[in-house]
Amino acid sequence: MTRRTDAHPRLDRTDALAPFFSTWRVGTPERQRQTVEAVARAWENRPWPAEDLRGYHVYTGHDGTTLLHHSQWASEQAYEAFVKTLRQERVDEIDTAVPGIERLELRRYRRYRSVTREDRSAAVVPGCVVIVDVAFEGPDPDRQRAWVDAVLEALEGDPVPHPGGLSAHFHLSTDGTRVLNYAEWDSAQAHVDALAAPGEGVGSGSARWERVRNWPGLKSSTVGRYDHALGLVPR
Template identity: 50%
Template structure:
């Protein structure tokens, strides 16, 4: 699967123009990042954005079957509080496709915690896009 280059507003795992890091998981470095997934949702306000991200972390902590291809994630909230981007690192695009296919309306098992994430009041899914990791792009330039 050929992946596009990350958009120009993405400068790294913790650096997106117009966004501030809210929460993240420590990156797993036992496997190489082969795909970056940007998951974008719109929210009513900053309080809703933070509450939704917090609910994702609750769901991740209670996940009975975490996909081994997931390597880490950083959640960024836009300066106006009305958009969240999850910068998620995966071993491969295929791993992410597998995780989404196995889940119910996204990554994650069919649990009450994931149901809450997927039906959170004031949150509207915008998109999920897969990209080449920044390290691969930088290595090709050098």
């Protein structure tokens, strides 16, 4: 069966080899709430769909209009089997409850590297999830990995690291064009304060950070803040 949980997902679990992220636009904070509850009903009223689905989590965007969905699969083949047989009935129930949902995109990733603050306690619950979505000009898996490596070098050598960051989990899109950083923070205000610090974005104005921001082929970088609203796991 399906069980609801308030616990955040473990992004670095080794048995979730096919993480998916998708974005829905629903329009208002009230419709965000309604859609989260519709998702919960559609899933809780049905058996857990597959042993190879480790967890499914939904987040409300601080923009008041979007939802982020993150599912952790053992393989893409398991996801494809779910789509063929079980996904549509859930979609239909959700769309009946909240008409007009705009499903913007679904992207497939592989987690590449993670970093966690050394003094972080396992009991600490993130107060905010920050998604950094980076797009490059054309597919290049080597460039994806090299850029993430450069970001982590800049973080390790940052002379004034911000204390509000808890962890960062870097995912590479399977099409070779994007990097998604799922970052956990103490609070949304901690992230706001980090962005307002000297430099452009999180991080100082060091040469390493300048290299990251001016990486060849870097096309765009967007940042969104989210609250964990719903976790669904097998009972």
